[in-house]
Amino acid sequence: MQQADLPVTPPSPDDSRLWFLRGMRASFSVPGLILSSAFIGFAGLAKAAGLTLWETVFMVLVVWALPGKVVLIGAILSGSSIFSAAFAVALSSIRLMPMVVSLVPELRAPKTPKWVLYVLSHFVAVTSWVLAMDQLRHVPRDMRTSYYAGLGGTLVVGNAILTGIVYLIAGSLPAPVMAGLLLLTPIYFLTSLWGSARERASLYAMAIGIVLGPLVHLYVPGFDLLIAGLAGGCGAFALHMLIDKRRSQ
């Protein structure tokens, strides 16, 4: 490891480990803390929905993105079939695709194997994406995959452990504390969805969806999310075409 050779030598394992650790450290931040509060709420939600400890932890590890998990729990509570649950979760997760599309050029170095990107893409959800888009430009290009593995891996594994611990103690919590725990998920999404909206159309969608969800649930519980999501999304997009387009002309 002579200093003079650094630009041409491939990254050493030591460098990779250093940047992996720096990525881990970046997960302990204000966005990371807020995300953890959302997972504390999710543990209470999953327990109240009747999931076992291992089903809950399994869901955190394999789905990871919180909107998808909350929609999945909502579908389980509504008594949806596996197909309409999958459809609803897929609709709520499409947004991950453009997020990954914009992250990949930041993440990859010329020699990065494709499979590394496929593995790392599993860590993409709002918080790790926001942190990565913010921090990656300060990381040497060869080290970015190591850095993101440290950041995303810590967030996923750390929150899976946190969710398991909260699930275990949730049973012994007094009812008012448990009620507060269950309020965390809706209020987290009310605020963070509004904050992450890129255009006014998403704000219309939020306003329509929050009213339409409970309304449709009264009549067709098993398909409430699909109907409210599709109808609310179409309505919001129509408003966007009518109002925002006209205003910008």
Added chain:
Amino acid sequence: MTFQSVDAWWWPFFFILVAGWFATDSWRYLGVYFGGRLREDSEALVFVRCVATALVAAVIGNLIVFPSGALIDVPLAIRILAAASGFIAYLTLRRSVLVGILVAETVLAASLLIIPGL
């Protein structure tokens, strides 16, 4: 074919794999496949974000109006009041998610203390 309908230990995990993992990671993998070849601001993506946002908003509405667990015993008016005050606090006080959460939880706790019998 609901989450509760098949009585086998592996069924819930299979359900989570199909409706959770497959439905989510497919989009992430497609994102790697398309990497850098898709425009962020196209109208199609605005539409996609509309549907996804409405879906999650519908779940939020359901969690407030038809809750499960300990929140069932809290009257609907208080659940709406707590969520609304948290949201208004978020909008007016520096757009901080943390402030929104703290205000909503405080309003809920205060209501539970003040109203007798809850």
